[in-house]
Amino acid sequence: MSLGTFKGGAHPYEGKVLSENCAIEELRFDGEYIFPLSQHIGAPAKACVQVGDTVLAGQVIAEAGGFISANVLSSVSGTVKAIEPRMQVSGFPVMSVVVESDGRFETVEGYGQKRDIDALSKDEIRDIVKAAGIVGIGGAGFPTAVKLMPKNDDAIDYFIANGSECEPYLTSDYRLMLEEGERIVGGVKICLGLFPNAKGIIAIEDNKPEAIKHMQELVKSEPRISVMQLKTKYPEGGERQLINAVTGRYINSSMLPADAGCIVHNVATLLAIYDAVAESKPLIEKTITVTGDAVATPKNVRVRLGSSYKKILDACGGLKTEANKFICGGPMMGQALYELDCPVTKPSSALCAFAHDEVAENPTTPCIRCGRCVAACPEHLVPPMLVKAANADDMEGFEKIGGMECMECGTCSYVCPARRPLTQTFKQARKKVAALRKIKAAEEKQRKEHEEAAKKEAEKKAEEMKKNETGKEVPSWR
Amino acid sequence: MALNEDKKLYHVSSSPHVRASVTTQKIMTDVIIAMLPATAFGVYRFGIGALIVVLATVAAAVISEYLYEYFMKRPITITDGSAVVTGMILALNMPPEIPVWMPMLGAVFAIIVVKQLYGGLGQNFMNPALAARCFLLISFSRAMTDFSASFPEGVDAVSGATPLAVLKAGGEASLSDLFFGNIAGTIGEVSVLMLLIGAAYLLIRGVISIRIPAVYIATVAVFMGLFGGRGFDLYYIACEICAGGLIFGAFFMATDYVTTPITPLGQILFGVFIGILTGVFRVFGASAEGVSYAIIIGNIVAPLIERATVPTPFGKGRYAEITKKLMHENTERGGK
Numbered sequence: 001m002s003l004g005t006f007k008g009g010a011h012p013y014e015g016k017v018l019s020e021n022c023a024i025e026e027l028r029f030d031g032e033y034i035f036p037l038s039q040h041i042g043a044p045a046k047a048c049v050q051v052g053d054t055v056l057a058g059q060v061i062a063e064a065g066g067f068i069s070a071n072v073l074s075s076v077s078g079t080v081k082a083i084e085p086r087m088q089v090s091g092f093p094v095m096s097v098v099v100e101s102d103g104r105f106e107t108v109e110g111y112g113q114k115r116d117i118d119a120l121s122k123d124e125i126r127d128i129v130k131a132a133g134i135v136g137i138g139g140a141g142f143p144t145a146v147k148l149m150p151k152n153d154d155a156i157d158y159f160i161a162n163g164s165e166c167e168p169y170l171t172s173d174y175r176l177m178l179e180e181g182e183r184i185v186g187g188v189k190i191c192l193g194l195f196p197n198a199k200g201i202i203a204i205e206d207n208k209p210e211a212i213k214h215m216q217e218l219v220k221s222e223p224r225i226s227v228m229q230l231k232t233k234y235p236e237g238g239e240r241q242l243i244n245a246v247t248g249r250y251i252n253s254s255m256l257p258a259d260a261g262c263i264v265h266n267v268a269t270l271l272a273i274y275d276a277v278a279e280s281k282p283l284i285e286k287t288i289t290v291t292g293d294a295v296a297t298p299k300n301v302r303v304r305l306g307s308s309y310k311k312i313l314d315a316c317g318g319l320k321t322e323a324n325k326f327i328c329g330g331p332m333m334g335q336a337l338y339e340l341d342c343p344v345t346k347p348s349s350a351l352c353a354f355a356h357d358e359v360a361e362n363p364t365t366p367c368i369r370c371g372r373c374v375a376a377c378p379e380h381l382v383p384p385m386l387v388k389a390a391n392a393d394d395m396e397g398f399e400k401i402g403g404m405e406c407m408e409c410g411t412c413s414y415v416c417p418a419r420r421p422l423t424q425t426f427k428q429a430r431k432k433v434a435a436l437r438k439i440k441a442a443e444e445k446q447r448k449e450h451e452e453a454a455k456k457e458a459e460k461k462a463e464e465m466k467k468n469e470t471g472k473e474v475p476s477w478r
Numbered sequence: 479m480a481l482n483e484d485k486k487l488y489h490v491s492s493s494p495h496v497r498a499s500v501t502t503q504k505i506m507t508d509v510i511i512a513m514l515p516a517t518a519f520g521v522y523r524f525g526i527g528a529l530i531v532v533l534a535t536v537a538a539a540v541i542s543e544y545l546y547e548y549f550m551k552r553p554i555t556i557t558d559g560s561a562v563v564t565g566m567i568l569a570l571n572m573p574p575e576i577p578v579w580m581p582m583l584g585a586v587f588a589i590i591v592v593k594q595l596y597g598g599l600g601q602n603f604m605n606p607a608l609a610a611r612c613f614l615l616i617s618f619s620r621a622m623t624d625f626s627a628s629f630p631e632g633v634d635a636v637s638g639a640t641p642l643a644v645l646k647a648g649g650e651a652s653l654s655d656l657f658f659g660n661i662a663g664t665i666g667e668v669s670v671l672m673l674l675i676g677a678a679y680l681l682i683r684g685v686i687s688i689r690i691p692a693v694y695i696a697t698v699a700v701f702m703g704l705f706g707g708r709g710f711d712l713y714y715i716a717c718e719i720c721a722g723g724l725i726f727g728a729f730f731m732a733t734d735y736v737t738t739p740i741t742p743l744g745q746i747l748f749g750v751f752i753g754i755l756t757g758v759f760r761v762f763g764a765s766a767e768g769v770s771y772a773i774i775i776g777n778i779v780a781p782l783i784e785r786a787t788v789p790t791p792f793g794k795g796r797y798a799e800i801t802k803k804l805m806h807e808n809t810e811r812g813g814k
């Protein structure tokens with residue numbers, strides 16, 4: 001069987017052995033749970049509870065603040081202790097609802113009630129997903145309900161379940177496929193109900209043969225769903241690369257997957273969809289991997305959203321050696337942590353603790369133009385050229401050679417023998433370009449308004465002149 | 479272990495947080511290793527003098543880099559191995575009997591003038607070793623082209639011609655002599671076999687890509703077939719490929735990272751370009767050689783080639799076309 005893949009990429013040390021055989025363990029904690037109002041892409045949610053209110057697990061505590069936004073739900077029962085900025089993994093404080101758990105984990109009414117999926121209309125399904133506060137898990141946190149609403153449901157011909165888990169060290173998706181495979185398939189089936197012409201494909205990297213076998217077994221009697229093996233390579237699970245590997249199609253930065261007839265969801269997100277739709281369980285808990293060579297007992301754990309990473313790490317036996325780097329997420333795209341006392345949010349997928357900080361230990365040297373980054377960039381970019389443009393502050397040039405196509409995947413920085421901080425440079429440059437674009441758009445708008453005003457003025461003048469000429473009041477519209 | 483008792487902040491940096499194990503130093507070490515078979519053969523063929531030339535040239539390169547950086551108060555970078563590589567390539571381009579101070583002077587020129595004055599590693603626009611070789615060829619053309627002492631026993635040294643010159647004059651060369659290195663030439667270029675062993679090592683280690691050497695050699699082969707005056711006579715073309723340092727140039731000099739295009743298409747065009755130049759020099763030039771000059775000229779136009787060959791980003795241009803076509807096919811199939 002030929003393996004689906006894309007051009008470029010790299011093979012970082014996988015590190016999955018640390019935790020791949022650890023069954024998912026449930027962890028619950030006492031004390032504070034923190035729910036930032038912005039844990040997704042789009043507008044922040046608006047808090048709809050007050051300090052002192054008692055809340056239940058599964059209760060909406062902040063409502064979506066726009067179309068591209070998501071509800072935030074309490075994952076525990078207890079009292080709202082504060083609504084104030086709290087430190088996040090990003091290193092910045094974000095306005096959050098803080099709930100002091102009462103330790104009883106009481107849920108809202110109807111939580112866990114089974115629903116008859118077939119009886120639900122498409123709109124009902126989308127509304128449930130929306131209300132459940134589900135956002136893309138393991139990715140950037142794009143609101144899932146929005147992703148399930150393409151312009152034309154019939155134009156979707158591929159529904160891809162992303163089980164590639166190409167980030168090194170991460171094993172939570174793998175464990176979910178092994179332990180919760182039925183529900184993931186259930187999630188795929190629910191989504192296929194929305195897209196009548198879509199083929200369901202569960203895409204898994206070939207370094208997870210057990211998961212492939214298990215999922216194949218589960219979809220045996222599903223005519224619309226199949227399992228596809230992908231070559232193990234980073235970033236196979238990147239949305240654009242995954243679509244390419246599965247369908248041969250290409251999407252660029254200005255396209256949505258739906259523009260190429262595809263919808264992609266992570267397997268963990270599909271599980272959340274199934275739980276919400278079929279079992280009335282909104283997104284209040286998630287499975288993350290706690291791993292790295294400094295962790296005493298690496299584990300896959302199911303935790304309530306809002307739990308502190310510090311408590312989670314303690315529950316995994318703490319550290320066995322001094323850790324020099326903590327990462328929320330995987331080593332390729334994760335966020336390094338200033339401090340551990342930050343809450344688990346919807347998109348988080350892992351906590352890694354490493355004894356060595358490879359970045360600090362590998363000082364940068366001059367670029368030798370070896371071309372490794374060019375060969376590895378999954379977006380077919382030429383990093384040294386982009387760096388040149390970015391360093392010269394030539395944002396136009398940066399855009400012209402494809403800078404905005406960069407998806408900040410880190411592959412170029414990973415392969416660089418000179419350890420150039422390429423990805424970092426591109427992140428900054430892309431921010432700058434985005435800001436410039438905004439300014440430009442605003443200016444453009446202003447200019448248009450100006451022009452419009454001028455035009456009106458001119459028209460008025462012309463009218464007046466006409467009036468003077470004819471001496472009569474004959475408005476032109478008569 | 480207790481966690482963050484004193485609330486200290488942990489190390490942060492931008493992702494990715496891991497690095498591949500390959501470093502500049504490891505790459506340079508691989509290049510040095512790849513040149514060892516040819517170097518060893520040179521010493522075997524031409525004697526201890528050749529070894530002295532190699533060692534002295536490498537030493538001159540490394541020491542001049544050290545001194546320059548020391549006096550300019552720059553970080554000392556001699557451990558990255560690039561100066562050793564430059565010295566070695568230059569030495570392997572020397573006739574075995576050259577007075578040793580000449581390649582040493584060349585090494586100083588390569589490091590100081592061609593490399594460091596342009597900003598050090600990665601900034602030079604010409605291959606330092608090659609530029610130095612051309613500098614020496616112009617300055618000391620007699621010594622640089624005198625191969626009389628390097629002729630194998632039993633070969634008529636008086637005629638003083640290299641196999642390439644013999645070929646050009648309409649004579650015959652022995653392919654097996656060329657292949658195994660039983661010819662006159664510079665220290666490192668004579669044995670095609672030894673060079674190919676080194677080249678294979680570089681390819682297997684992923685240090686170089688096959689693009690430039692393959693296209694370069696193929697272009698020379700086609701060019702000589704067309705314009706060499708003997709048609710596509712395979713034996714003749716094989717001799718042209720094995721002679722005149724083409725193999726050495728193709729795998730060890732035309733693949734120099736810094737001075738060749740970084741884009742895949744650019745590398746192919748670069749190979750064609752220097753291939754044609756080499757052919758032109760061989761057929762129409764005054765001397766039969768041409769590899770060094772061709773690569774040097776290629777180095778100079780490399781930035782232009784590179785700028786003109788920026789690949790289409792993923793999902794743009796022709797990729798968008800592919801997507802459209804695939805989606806169209808799918809709707810057609812669905813319609814049936």
Ligand code: SF4
Nearest residue numbers: 367369370371373416
């Ligand atoms: S991988 Fe690093 S050294 Fe090589 S070309 Fe890219 S930036 Fe330069």
Ligand code: SF4
Nearest residue numbers: 377406407409410412
């Ligand atoms: S970070 Fe950007 S430039 Fe680097 S490999 Fe990824 S997409 Fe390419």
